[in-house]
Amino acid sequence: MDKEGFYSEIAVVLQVDRSKVSDALMLADSGWDSMTQVSVLLVLDQFGVPCVAPDVLAKCKTVGDLVRLAERK
Amino acid sequence: MKTRFDCCRIAGICATVPTDSVALDALQTEWDPKALANVIRMTGITRLRVAPPTMTASDLCLESAKRLIQELQLAPSDIDAIVFISQTPDYPTPATSAVLQDKLGLKQDVVNFDINQGCSGYIYALLQAEMLIHCGLCRTVLLCAGDTSTRFVGARDRSTRVVFGDAGSATVVTAGGNIDCFHLKTDGSGFREIIVSAGAFRVPHSPETAREVECEDGNFRSAEHMFMNGKGVTTFAMREVPTIIEAVLADSGMNKSEIGLFGLHQANRFMLDYLARKLGVTAEAMPFACGEIGNTSVASIPVMLAAAGVKLREQNRLNKVVLCGFGVGLSWAAMTTTLADTQILPLAELKS
Numbered sequence: 001m002d003k004e005g006f007y008s009e010i011a012v013v014l015q016v017d018r019s020k021v022s023d024a025l026m027l028a029d030s031g032w033d034s035m036t037q038v039s040v041l042l043v044l045d046q047f048g049v050p051c052v053a054p055d056v057l058a059k060c061k062t063v064g065d066l067v068r069l070a071e072r073k
Numbered sequence: 074m075k076t077r078f079d080c081c082r083i084a085g086i087c088a089t090v091p092t093d094s095v096a097l098d099a100l101q102t103e104w105d106p107k108a109l110a111n112v113i114r115m116t117g118i119t120r121l122r123v124a125p126p127t128m129t130a131s132d133l134c135l136e137s138a139k140r141l142i143q144e145l146q147l148a149p150s151d152i153d154a155i156v157f158i159s160q161t162p163d164y165p166t167p168a169t170s171a172v173l174q175d176k177l178g179l180k181q182d183v184v185n186f187d188i189n190q191g192c193s194g195y196i197y198a199l200l201q202a203e204m205l206i207h208c209g210l211c212r213t214v215l216l217c218a219g220d221t222s223t224r225f226v227g228a229r230d231r232s233t234r235v236v237f238g239d240a241g242s243a244t245v246v247t248a249g250g251n252i253d254c255f256h257l258k259t260d261g262s263g264f265r266e267i268i269v270s271a272g273a274f275r276v277p278h279s280p281e282t283a284r285e286v287e288c289e290d291g292n293f294r295s296a297e298h299m300f301m302n303g304k305g306v307t308t309f310a311m312r313e314v315p316t317i318i319e320a321v322l323a324d325s326g327m328n329k330s331e332i333g334l335f336g337l338h339q340a341n342r343f344m345l346d347y348l349a350r351k352l353g354v355t356a357e358a359m360p361f362a363c364g365e366i367g368n369t370s371v372a373s374i375p376v377m378l379a380a381a382g383v384k385l386r387e388q389n390r391l392n393k394v395v396l397c398g399f400g401v402g403l404s405w406a407a408m409t410t411t412l413a414d415t416q417i418l419p420l421a422e423l424k425s
Binding site: 015031033034035036037038039041042045046050051052053054057 | 107116303307308312343344347350351
């Protein structure tokens, strides 16, 4: 997976500087609301992980959790 | 379900929005400004058209119908059927199409009925018109598609308050020779994804159903307000919309490169951007034209056509067109058609 590309897209969605995005970044600290989660669903689809169940996404706590989802394809 | 007709043409389209509107920026006093700015950025919606309390969807459709009938130089007696497609009728009964028959001075010898469909409803409406013409019963069908969805929206529900607007439209379909392909699908297991769960007959109105409560998602709404599971609806659209568009194109014998316009239900900008990327089409071919109107449910496709029609015609995008509606039900439908000879009137406004 293009991890750098994924981090960049996540930075746009979370509206944070790219330099702040790492696996350790807590989603709850970055405006992790339903609109953001919807946007992440689209990013995950872009990276080859379509149709992530909303409850699976809701369990993610960190950007690292999102990366693991994306790498699961 | 799929079918094809070769006996109709879409003669004209007109759409009307209320003059009254709400700028989403104005909600900064109620909600976190940063979160609101994020929503506006993602949805592309900056303003919502809101019908005043005395204005209904049928009023907006009536205004559209009058303008369209005049533009097409039709006599009321020319219209053989009137179909009203809406989730916000004037009355629980009678059908609003009957009320419109009278207001438009149509002949009594006319077919009238209402269809309760939302986001996919415009495609259903066109299918219905073509079925009526194909069977030989009608030569000219008037479709009135509109909704005042803002009436269902809870003022303290961030998931819906910033999305929905009001509009009404009229479309005339006549006997002709265009070839239109339709694909339609339903998944009723998803009926709860977009729902107003009380106020009809399954759960009648009561003081309890009218009471706003704080919900799991942190929003406040009553059972008589619309609930929309944004994540569920997004997943559904991502999964189904590209598939149905590819399928209807395959049946039509056309390929994507020939299509000038993918006229999709105007859910929000980020959804359409995603779908355009997924299908490999440009944003110009899949316009989001409702940023200052909102998601107008069944009327969103005709509203987009009215708002962007001049530009689309200048860009020569109306010869081969895909239209696709998706959402509440869950219901989704797509068609291929041509709007090359369709009179598309500029978007109108209706004052209270």
